[in-house]
Amino acid sequence: MxxxxxxxxxxxxxxxxxxxxxxxxxxxxxxxxxxxxxLPNLEFTINCWEGNINTANTTMERYRKGKIPIQKFELVESFANSREDFPLIDKWLDIALQSGVKHLSLNFKSYPMPILRILAAKSLRGLDVQGSMPDSLSSGVVNCKSLRKLSLSNIRLDENIVQTLLNSCPFIDSLILEYCSGKLQKIKSDSLKVLKIHHCKIEEIDARNLVSLDYVGAQIPELNKIAGESNQLEHSKFGCINHLNAAWFCKLRKFLSNSPSWSHVSLRFINCCEIKMKDLLMDHIGSTPRVDVLNVNIEWMNQNFVDALLWSCHPRRLNLFSNVTPTITHFIDRLLFMMNSSHSISDRSLPWHSQLKEIKAFDEKNQSLPLICGELAKRIRMEGEKVYFLLDWCS
Missing domain, CATH: 1.20.1280 (Monooxygenase)
Incomplete structure (x- = not known):
């Protein structure tokens, strides 16, 4: 059947x-x-101790002789001291490239990846590299107009490598950098639309056509003006222990000010240092950035955390995540204080937090909840319920 x-x-x-x-x-x-x-998709994990090299070689020879097209080729090298097998890997890559492969996923421990030969393939649209990359590349050696997505992880990078790849592949619209060592001064590209940087040191981002940014790291990079709508800025909760202070929030506000709008901003913290509000107010930067949805995940905070957070941006919707009851209670108390300040002060220019006009709380079924701090804290902490707040700000 x-x-x-x-x-x-x-x-x-x-x-x-x-x-x-x-x-x-x-x-x-x-x-x-x-x-x-x-099958157009092939996946091999090569380990000389398991004796699967011959199986992989037989399969690749069959594809070569039968001229069977390969769309996606994944190869993981999990053995060591295997230089005698490098010619076989060379051959397999050539077979995949000659068959019109569209996506390559390569994870090498010791094999010297022939990046220039790979980028010369006219069919290649996606390249995922882990563990190995040449120490340097000569600018302008290749011109890969087909590549659209590039992912680099667990490798040592420098500005020359990344920028040369972006220059040589002028139509890359998606770049992913994860757990890479080394430090990059700048990423510059007019073609990038999606940028994901997790745990890589980067000082400046110049990509004016970004529509999605996912960033996890201890230090916020400089962001040049961008034209589109960016989706996500994410901060690692493990990187905030010694850096989450007034200067950090000044950088956050400046960062968010360089986009006309943000649909989602997600911030995760484990703790924060002392935050001096005077330092923030002295570093005033134009109008406060607007965010459609702000996700805040924090364990411990000091008394000025909420003030600093909402000084850096004005969210329309705020989703609060925490496992610490005092943190949840203080967060909600401070929100209510800001709203009450707004109602009691006629001059909306002073103080700055009087700009918060109204707060409404809702459960995950979008049902309205009473603004009772203890009850909301219990729902979030004890019952694990998803509670969100709608904030109405003065223009």
Whole structure:
């Protein structure tokens, strides 16, 4: 009965599975075996101790002789002291590149990746590299106009490597940098729309057409003016212990001021240092940035944290996440104080927090909740309920 499915549907099903799962499905019948043998997605983890190098080589030879197209090729090198096998890896990459591969995912421990030969492939649209990258690249050596997505993780980077790759691949619209050592002075690209930087040191971002930014790190980089709407700024809760102070919030406000609007901003903290509000107010930067949704995840905070946070941006919706009851209680108390200040002061220019006109609380079913601090804190902390606040600010 399983053979009544059309061949194209069988291959589509197999493509939705991992390569290992698809291999298991190939025993169902000759039809499934045939479709598995021409899968466009290949995935190999090479370990000389497991003796699977010959299996991978046989498979790649079959694809070469049959001129079977490869859309996605994933290769993980998990062995050491295997230089004698480097020619085989060279051959497999050549087979994949010559077959018109569109996405390469490469994780190498010791193999010297031929990045220039890879970028010369006219079909390549996505490149994911982990663990290995040449120490330097010569600018202008390649011109890869097909690449759209580049992901680099767990490798040592310098500004020359990243900027040369961006210059050589002028149409990259998605860049991911994760857990890379080294320090980058600047990322500059007019083509980037999606940028993800997790735990990499970067001082400046110049990408005026960004529409999505996901940043996790201890220090906020400089952000040049961008034209589009950015989606997410995320800060690592592990990087804030010694850096979350007045200067940090000044940088946050300046960072957010360089985009016309933000749909989502997510901030995660573990603790914060002393925050002197006088230092913040002396560093006034134009109008306060507006954020549609602000997600705040914090464990411990001092008395000025809420003031500093809402000085740096004015969210329309605020989602609060915490496991510490005193933190939740103080956060909500401070919000209510700001709202009450607004109602009692006729001059809306002083003090700055009088700009908060109204607060409404809702549960995850969008049902209105009474603004009773103890009850809301219990819902968030004890019951794990998702409570959010709608904030109405003076223009």
């Amino acid at each position: 399983i053979d009544i499915l059309p061949d194209c549907l069988i291959q589509k099903i197999l493509c939705c599975l991992s390569f290992k799962e698809a291999t298991r499905m190939s025993i169902l019948s000759k039809t499934w075996l045939q479709e598995w043998s021409t």
